[in-house]
Amino acid sequence: MLNSYAVQKKNYFLFSISFAFRNIAIGIFFLVFNIYMIELEFSSEFLGLFLAAGNISMCVGSIPAGILVDKINKKTLLIVSTITAGFLFLLQSIIVDKQLLILISILYGCSFITLMNITGPYIMEFKEFEKEKNLLISNRAIALISMTVGSLLGGYLSNVKIYFVHQEYRSALIVSAIIYMLAAMPLAFLKDNYKTEDIDYITKKQKSNTTLVKKNLKNIIIFSSVFFSIGFAILLLPFTNLYFKNRFNLSITTLSYLLAVIQVSISLCVYAMSKLIKNISSKKNIICLCLSVIILTIILLLVSNLIIQVILFIFISSLFNVISSAFLNYSLENIDGEIMGTTTGIINTAYNMSESIGIFTASILVGGYHFNFIFILSIVSMIIALFFIFISNNNKISRSNIDDKNELL
Incomplete structure (x- = not known):
């Protein structure tokens, strides 16, 4: 059977914190990254290729990632995918080689689509919230609000200088990567929504x-x-x-x-x-x-x-x-x-x-x-x-x- 209401409530709270951190990081990144690439004198054609590579990897990797969600413990997959995506954010912020950037974009697309695919099935496990019928919509609201906060924060961070970072806008991108990886911390405290004997039964x-x-x-x-x-x-x-x-x-x-x-x-x-x-x-x-x-x-x-x-x-x-x-x-x-x-x-x-x-x-x-x-x-x-x-x-x-x-x- 499902774990207690208190366990599920705590799990949803921890997941929501992680989700908010992740979308704050994405909000910063979306505001700054295109400008950062132009400042580095990358062409708009390369920027289009970079973004297209990520979108294609999301399309190609979506079904395999979905199968992975059904086969692997969701807590483990959430933590690994979040840390991986955050680390790839960091690499995009410091690497300027075109071939490597395309590769990073492809890998990020795979990690991001995994996070997209796991969100719905994981939230559907919170069945004890009888009074809360719209968790997926509430989750979408959290994403929108967090991305708005990220955009505002990105505008501020773009003017902040880090002493070892010389490129304009790079400091904001590095901060976004750190926030992304920090989003994995609340996930470490998640407990299984189902009791152990029931997980064995499912398997x-x-x-x-x-x-x-x-x-x-x-x-x-x-x-x-x-x-x-x-x-x-x-x-x-x-x-x-x-x-x-x-x-x-x-x-x-x-x-x-x-x-x-x-x-x-x-x-x-x-x-x-x-x-x-x-x-x-x-x-x-x-x-x-x-x-x-x-x-x-x-x-x-x-x-x-x-x-x-x-x-x-x-x-x-x-x-x-x-x-x-x-x-x-x-x-x-x-x-x-x-x-x-x-x-x-x-x-x-x-x-x-x-x-x-x-x-x-x-x-x-x-x-x-x-x-x-x-x-x-x-x-x-x-x-x-x-x-x-x-x-x-x-x-x-x-x-x-x-x-x-x-x-x-």
């Missing part, structure tokens, strides 16, 4: 991944199709800065303040929704959220006022964050518990592929000022996602072998 009775994937294949295909559609629907979000700058001819100063307001507002909205909407990952609620995105995007398409567009953009971005987390929760509830990691790996592969296609498409459309076409593509993608959500099975079949054992007792 003895566990079926092969292949057998369980075949059994759940229809649901996995439907869930992956939803995430593929959602991944493409958010094609404008990575270009928020360029969209508002190009469409409304904003100055850099105004744009920086506007983006800060948008980011903070999105974080607060996601957190508020996780607390205010009960059972947000139910099929009915997810459908309502998707319909809300479609309606708001249609309004965004028709209204060109800056203030209204900013407000709509905040709500749409918040809803996308909630929908992706809520549907992941829904997906993991409707597949066998022993293949949560594998399923998450397949889902993330679909999501990363469509997001990459969406980013490439959006870069062309934003550059050509074809904003309305972006909104139309987003609406069509969400309608497709809605179709797959409608035909998905809501059987709540996700159970561990422990539940089978308890039924026999």
Whole structure:
């Protein structure tokens, strides 16, 4: 059976601290790294290649990483992946050889996708939180808030000089790597969510991944199709800065303040929704959220006022964050518990592929000022996602072998 409520509460608290530290580090890194690379006189083409290498390794490594999540102790995998990712952050901050940087980007992609794949299945183990139904959405809110803190901290650290660091911006990147590795410390105090005798029972009775994937294949295909559609629907979000700058001819100063307001507002909205909407990952609620995105995007398409567009953009971005987390929760509830990691790996592969296609498409459309076409593509993608959500099975079949054992007792 599951360990006590107190044990699970402590585990979730420790995991959340680690998760927050990790996203603070990522927030610093995202703000500073591109500027740092340009300062080192790397070309924009190499920067694109560097980022693409990491994205490709995430796509290729997602399913193997998911299988690993199902086979290895989650605490061990969390600690090893966090330390590895932090160390690779450090190497990216001090190495300037192009070939080595590409290799580091590939390795980081593998470690990061492992952390992505383990988050959902690990949080799903906290079943004793009967009053807390939206842990995955709360977790997403923590990520957004932490990354915002990281961005603010990165702006400050960029002006701080470390006596043995001579390159501008490098000190901020080194601090981000240290924070990333420190995120492993709370994980060392985690206890197993299941009791020892039940872990032994799972190991003895566990079926092969292949057998369980075949059994759940229809649901996995439907869930992956939803995430593929959602991944493409958010094609404008990575270009928020360029969209508002190009469409409304904003100055850099105004744009920086506007983006800060948008980011903070999105974080607060996601957190508020996780607390205010009960059972947000139910099929009915997810459908309502998707319909809300479609309606708001249609309004965004028709209204060109800056203030209204900013407000709509905040709500749409918040809803996308909630929908992706809520549907992941829904997906993991409707597949066998022993293949949560594998399923998450397949889902993330679909999501990363469509997001990459969406980013490439959006870069062309934003550059050509074809904003309305972006909104139309987003609406069509969400309608497709809605179709797959409608035909998905809501059987709540996700159970561990422990539940089978308890039924026999």
